[in-house]
Amino acid sequence: MTADDFRRIALSFEGAEEGAHFGAMDFRAGGRIFATLASVSLGYGNLMIGPEQQAAFVAERPDLFLPVQGGWGRMGITHIRLALADEDTMRGALHTAWKLRVEKNNKTGKKGASPSKKSVPQSAAKRKSSSAKTR
Numbered sequence: 001m002t003a004d005d006f007r008r009i010a011l012s013f014e015g016a017e018e019g020a021h022f023g024a025m026d027f028r029a030g031g032r033i034f035a036t037l038a039s040v041s042l043g044y045g046n047l048m049i050g051p052e053q054q055a056a057f058v059a060e061r062p063d064l065f066l067p068v069q070g071g072w073g074r075m076g077i078t079h080i081r082l083a084l085a086d087e088d089t090m091r092g093a094l095h096t097a098w099k100l101r102v103e104k105n106n107k108t109g110k111k112g113a114s115p116s117k118k119s120v121p122q123s124a125a126k127r128k129s130s131s132a133k134t135r
Contacts, residue, residue, distance in 0.1 A: 001085040003037050006045040009091050010035050013098045027098075034101035035094055039068075044079035045090075047097040051076040057093065064089065 003025075010016055010027035017028045024038035036046045046068060049057070054076045057065040064084050067073030080093055 001082050001087065001090050003040045003045070003082060005087070005090065006035070006037060006080075006082060006094070009087075009094050010098070012091075013095065015102075016098065027094075029098055029101045030105035032101055032105060034097040039079060040082070042079075043082055045082055047078045047080060047093055049076050049078055049097050049100055053096055053100070054078045061089070065093075 007018070007025065007027075011018060013029070015029055016034075017031075019026050019028050019033075021033065021036065021038070024036055025040075026033045026036040026038070028034065034048050036048075038046055047057075051074070054065070054067055054073075057078060058067065064081050066079050066081075068077040068079055080090065085093075
């Protein structure tokens with residue numbers, strides 16, 4: 001699998017949007033990140049999952065999944081080796097990350113993302129915000 005495959009699959013989930021965080025491509029549900037390509041230069045995609053899911057993924061496929069180094073990894077952020085992944089495994093891993101994000105959003109009152117698959121450009125978001133303030 002490639003970074004393009006990771007992107008295609010991540011954007012296939014309902015309400016998924018593409019964004020950027022510190023110059024790296026990310027994928028969001030309800031405005032919150034569930035996966036990134038921040039480590040693509042090292043051959044990894046990143047999954048925002050919990051420590052329990054991370055432990056299960058790593059135990060089942062230590063050749064494919066590994067914790068991100070440091071504190072992020074201890075919180076469950078997990079690398080997936082793009083070159084070793086197949087379509088079904090990549091889809092399953094990204095679906096897990098997306099589903100966890102949607103569930104967290106629902107618990108905190110974030111009711112999901114817009115049906116759009118792409119982020120609103122900053123200028124449009126600012127115009128919308130400005131017009132709402134003047135009302």
